[in-house]
Amino acid sequence: MENAERAIEWFGGLSLFAGQVIRNSFSPPFEFTEILKQIFEIGWRSAPLIILSGLAVGSVLSMHTRSTLERFGAESMIPTALAFALVKETGPLVTGLLVSGRVGAGIGAELGGMRVTEQIDALESLAVNSFKYLVVTRVVACVVAMPLLTVLMNFAGVLGGFFAETLVSGSSFTFYFNTAFSSLSFSDYIPPTIKTTVFGFIIGTTSAFLGYNATGGAEGVGRAATQSVVLSSIFLIVCNVLLVKFIFFLYPGSGS
Amino acid sequence: METTKKLIVGMFVGGCLLLFGLGLFLIGNSNQLFTKSFNVYAEFSKITGIQNGGKVRVAGMDAGTVTRIEVPTGPEGKFRIHFRIVEKLHPIVRQDSIATIQTDGLLGNKYLQIEAGSSNVELALKDSQIQSKEPFDWGDLMDEMNGVVKQVNGIMAGVKDQLVSTLTEIQGTVKSANHLIKDATPNVKSILASADRISANLQEIIDGVQKGQGTVGALFKDKELYASIKRSADKTERVVDNIRDTSASAMKIVNKVEESDIVPEVQRSIKNLQQITLQVKDAVDKFQSASGEGGVGENLQRTLADAHEAMSDLSDNTEALKHNFLFRGFFKKRGFYDLGALTTPEYKNPAFAKGFKKHRVWLDSVDLFTKDAKGLELLSVEGKVKLDEAMTDILKFPRNGPLMLEGFAAEGTPAQQHLVARRRAVRVQAYIVDRFHLRPSYVGVVSMGAEPADKGTVVGFKEGVGIVTFYK
Amino acid sequence: MSDEPTPAIRFDGVSKSFGSRVVLKDVSFSVATGTAFVLLGRSGTGKSVTLKLICGLLKADSGSVFVNGEDITNLDSDQLATTRKRIGFLFQSAALFDSISVGENVAFPLRRHTSKPDAEIREEAKSILEKLGLGKEYDSMPGDLSGGMRKRAGLARALAVEPSILLVDEPSAGLDPITSSEIDDLLIDVKTNRKATLVIVTHNIPSARRIADRMAFLDNGQLVAEGTVEELEKSEHQLVRDCMKSKQGG
Numbered sequence: 001m002e003n004a005e006r007a008i009e010w011f012g013g014l015s016l017f018a019g020q021v022i023r024n025s026f027s028p029p030f031e032f033t034e035i036l037k038q039i040f041e042i043g044w045r046s047a048p049l050i051i052l053s054g055l056a057v058g059s060v061l062s063m064h065t066r067s068t069l070e071r072f073g074a075e076s077m078i079p080t081a082l083a084f085a086l087v088k089e090t091g092p093l094v095t096g097l098l099v100s101g102r103v104g105a106g107i108g109a110e111l112g113g114m115r116v117t118e119q120i121d122a123l124e125s126l127a128v129n130s131f132k133y134l135v136v137t138r139v140v141a142c143v144v145a146m147p148l149l150t151v152l153m154n155f156a157g158v159l160g161g162f163f164a165e166t167l168v169s170g171s172s173f174t175f176y177f178n179t180a181f182s183s184l185s186f187s188d189y190i191p192p193t194i195k196t197t198v199f200g201f202i203i204g205t206t207s208a209f210l211g212y213n214a215t216g217g218a219e220g221v222g223r224a225a226t227q228s229v230v231l232s233s234i235f236l237i238v239c240n241v242l243l244v245k246f247i248f249f250l251y252p253g254s255g256s
Numbered sequence: 257m258e259t260t261k262k263l264i265v266g267m268f269v270g271g272c273l274l275l276f277g278l279g280l281f282l283i284g285n286s287n288q289l290f291t292k293s294f295n296v297y298a299e300f301s302k303i304t305g306i307q308n309g310g311k312v313r314v315a316g317m318d319a320g321t322v323t324r325i326e327v328p329t330g331p332e333g334k335f336r337i338h339f340r341i342v343e344k345l346h347p348i349v350r351q352d353s354i355a356t357i358q359t360d361g362l363l364g365n366k367y368l369q370i371e372a373g374s375s376n377v378e379l380a381l382k383d384s385q386i387q388s389k390e391p392f393d394w395g396d397l398m399d400e401m402n403g404v405v406k407q408v409n410g411i412m413a414g415v416k417d418q419l420v421s422t423l424t425e426i427q428g429t430v431k432s433a434n435h436l437i438k439d440a441t442p443n444v445k446s447i448l449a450s451a452d453r454i455s456a457n458l459q460e461i462i463d464g465v466q467k468g469q470g471t472v473g474a475l476f477k478d479k480e481l482y483a484s485i486k487r488s489a490d491k492t493e494r495v496v497d498n499i500r501d502t503s504a505s506a507m508k509i510v511n512k513v514e515e516s517d518i519v520p521e522v523q524r525s526i527k528n529l530q531q532i533t534l535q536v537k538d539a540v541d542k543f544q545s546a547s548g549e550g551g552v553g554e555n556l557q558r559t560l561a562d563a564h565e566a567m568s569d570l571s572d573n574t575e576a577l578k579h580n581f582l583f584r585g586f587f588k589k590r591g592f593y594d595l596g597a598l599t600t601p602e603y604k605n606p607a608f609a610k611g612f613k614k615h616r617v618w619l620d621s622v623d624l625f626t627k628d629a630k631g632l633e634l635l636s637v638e639g640k641v642k643l644d645e646a647m648t649d650i651l652k653f654p655r656n657g658p659l660m661l662e663g664f665a666a667e668g669t670p671a672q673q674h675l676v677a678r679r680r681a682v683r684v685q686a687y688i689v690d691r692f693h694l695r696p697s698y699v700g701v702v703s704m705g706a707e708p709a710d711k712g713t714v715v716g717f718k719e720g721v722g723i724v725t726f727y728k
Numbered sequence: 729m730s731d732e733p734t735p736a737i738r739f740d741g742v743s744k745s746f747g748s749r750v751v752l753k754d755v756s757f758s759v760a761t762g763t764a765f766v767l768l769g770r771s772g773t774g775k776s777v778t779l780k781l782i783c784g785l786l787k788a789d790s791g792s793v794f795v796n797g798e799d800i801t802n803l804d805s806d807q808l809a810t811t812r813k814r815i816g817f818l819f820q821s822a823a824l825f826d827s828i829s830v831g832e833n834v835a836f837p838l839r840r841h842t843s844k845p846d847a848e849i850r851e852e853a854k855s856i857l858e859k860l861g862l863g864k865e866y867d868s869m870p871g872d873l874s875g876g877m878r879k880r881a882g883l884a885r886a887l888a889v890e891p892s893i894l895l896v897d898e899p900s901a902g903l904d905p906i907t908s909s910e911i912d913d914l915l916i917d918v919k920t921n922r923k924a925t926l927v928i929v930t931h932n933i934p935s936a937r938r939i940a941d942r943m944a945f946l947d948n949g950q951l952v953a954e955g956t957v958e959e960l961e962k963s964e965h966q967l968v969r970d971c972m973k974s975k976q977g978g
Contacts, residue, residue: 178282
């Protein structure tokens with residue numbers, strides 16, 4: 001009972017925090033330099049991970065779809081099936097989970113460390129709004145970086161699929177990419193990519209909340225880092241269900 | 257923050273946006289969004305799941321997308337599908353182009369197919385309506401074929417009636433008419449036989465589909481078969497139209513004959529025979545080929561021959577459909593494809609009704625049949641009672657396999673044995689199918705000819721009918 | 729009171745508690761401009777909280793905190809930021825931003841609050857570091873520095889915007905006596921040369937004696953004694969007198 005109460009209280013705290021993030025994102029001063037720096041850290045530094053994973057995921061998906069579609073004699077649909085799987089769901093979700101692993105832990109640990117070593121207080125004492133400087137910048141960077149990384153993931157995935165496919169059937173690059181994208185419509189491509197901004201917000205907010213409010217020394221920092229990954233992954237997956245439903249609601253056509 | 261970092265961030269963001277844009281471009285390109293195009297529309301009473309943004313193909317080439325679907329205001333209205341076609345393909349889209357809704361591949365999306373028009377017809381105008389043909393639906397084909405079969409049946413019956421009545425009316429009066437009828441009759445008969453067979457095959461296929469043994473959509477995989485069926489169906493439809501036309505003309509002539517009161521005349525008075533004959537001859541001349549080319553008789557001949565061909569094609573195709581792998585499971589499970597076409601060796605083959613248990617009831621021919629004046633065996637009253645008793649026993653078993661009637665006869669030459677045995681089985685089949693409302697396609701007849709009797713029961717050779725039920 | 733100059737810092741009946749734990753209970757004192765005020769007391773008696781209240785990092789539950797005559801308890805964050813620009817804070821762990829170099833740490837407040845060109849800011853940060861004996865460490869990362877150097881770097885950052893008030897939390901914590909006395913020298917230098925007001929929280933009595941103009945003793949959230957070094961030595965509180973006799977920090 002007490003646990004439930006604490007959990008609800010914690011969630012309430014997170015919600016207020018998220019609200020504060022949104023409010024602060026739209027009021028000056030905007031820490032542009034810091035946002036750019038965080039996009040560098042969160043986006044650029046994650047790119048190798050995302051591209052490698054994309055290549056791997058794409059080639060594996062391609063191999064699986066091949067073995068399935070082969071049975072129906074529908075090998076020509078492999079690029080299409082792969083693009084559908086990647087662009088509509090796998091790409092955004094895998095990117096979200098990878099980013100929550102890499103960046104979520106990073107934000108949780110970094111802000112947690114700054115909190116327990118009084119660096120956040122130091123910032124405040126230097127007349128810097130630490131919330132804007134540390135939290136808002138990271139959340140904004142996550143929101144910006146997520147769709148970009150998702151695009152990278154999608155293309156790396158299709159490329160990985162192409163490599164896997166060309167080894168077996170020797171299909172041409174142009175043909176593969178054209179087929180892959182030709183059956184998609186904008187409603188298959190744009191909403192799933194845009195929805196990752198929500199993933200970015202979830203990852204940024206959850207891990208920043210845990211880090212910013214960390215207590216208890218080094219151990220607390222570790223806890224904040226772990227929880228950042230676990231909780232942001234869970235929230236992301238749950239929220240994805242709602243988002244997918246919401247996208248179907250907005251674009252009934254994308255349901256098929 | 258150093259300048260290099262800023263540069264990297266800029267390149268990263270820009271590069272990713274560029275990739276995203278490339279994706280947009282690839283998608284838009286395949287949907288022909290960036291090419292000059294024109295808008296037209298087509299109307300359908302059902303749209304079988306085509307959606308906004310659905311693809312449009314002109315003669316198979318990607319040509320644009322569905323832009324808007326207008327829903328009809330009332331049940332009698334039609335859906336109006338607005339779509340774009342790239343200007344490049346405009347020259348082949350003519351005012352007689354026909355729009356149909358098609359399925360992409362095995363299980364793919366629906367798309368709008370626009371057939372290329374004829375070169376002597378004007379280009380389709382912008383914002384104009386393209387003619388449409390309702391989406392092809394397997395169920396519809398079934399209905400259509402059913403309808404066609406019924407039509408053919410009806411028309412055949414009509415034609416036959418007319419022919420028969422004409423025949424009786426003028427038989428013995430005009431020889432040429434006799435010739436005509438003689439020529440037509442085999443065709444009519446074989447058409448009727450084909451029609452019967454088609455309906456039986458279709459019925460079985462529909463059974464299979466209903467039992468979930470084949471996905472209708474998946475049938476499209478067997479493209480050749482499907483196309484062949486479709487061709488036959490189209491042909492049949494055309495032929496039926498011809499028959500209708502021809503029979504209408506035939507009807508007119510018959511009416512004319514009737515109007516001329518020749519029939520009563522013939523019956524009434526023999527004195528006027530000469531005159532009547534002349535009248536009838538005149539009418540029949542017209543009927544045969546009086547007006548030179550396109551004579552009704554000739555027409556009828558030709559149409560009937562066409563119909564015969566089309567119908568037997570269709571019959572073959574539906575037969576092939578049964579052997580299509582999607583349905584094969586169903587027929588395998590059922591244990592047989594077509595009891596009507598079952599030969600004795602096939603029946604004796606252990607592969608027949610594999611996995612079924614059987615129960616047999618033996619009935620001696622002495623108990624079943626009496627002989628009529630010509631020496632043909634008919635079911636006796638006692639025989640029918642015996643059969644009823646035997647069937648009560650048989651019907652205790654589950655009715656999920658074929659019911660076979662084995663005819664046995666040992667007198668005469670092997671050919672005679674075969675015929676007698678078969679007739680016996682057929683008599684019993686006719687009786688029990690009618691009496692117990694059995695499904696004809698599940699009740700088969702097989703002539704076993706002469707076979708030594710089972711030890712202990714009857715001496716000599718078997719004479720009679722065995723009723724065997726297969727069940728699981 | 730009215731003819732006296734406004735004190736740099738004045739606490740007026742300030743109370744603060746965290747949950748059910750009362751940290752400060754009706755505390756009042758004032759620190760005159762340009763003097764060094766040392767807060768003594770056992771661990772967990774609210775000394776650090778007092779510093780954070782001055783700088784607005786924490787808000788008093790009741791009572792008022794005046795900085796240069798201005799009540800900061802009811803300021804919004806913008807106004808608070810203006811006040812904070814006049815206050816330097818040297819944290820116990822120095823709290824250097826460990827993701828940027830020592831020089832950038834010092835340059836940080838300058839970059840934030842002045843619009844000077846980059847080269848000038850670097851020059852200024854470098855000169856501050858040189859004065860504190862860290863001239864060679866501009867590009868070192870904070871993690872590579874020793875405890876004493878970190879403290880000095882932290883002091884450099886706190887002094888970068890030339891604050892009129894310097895808050896120091898445990899200057900000698902974790903340092904050897906020699907380094908610790910070096911830091912003390914620096915603090916005294918800040919007081920005398922920059923005319924800054926110092927508020928220092930410490931356990932180290934010898935260093936407190938060296939720096940302090942006035943001292944206060946916190947016990948159980950209450951100010952039990954306040955006065956000059958001599959006055960506290962003669963305090964009626966046994967605890968205070970015992971404490972003043974100790975030679976060691978602790």
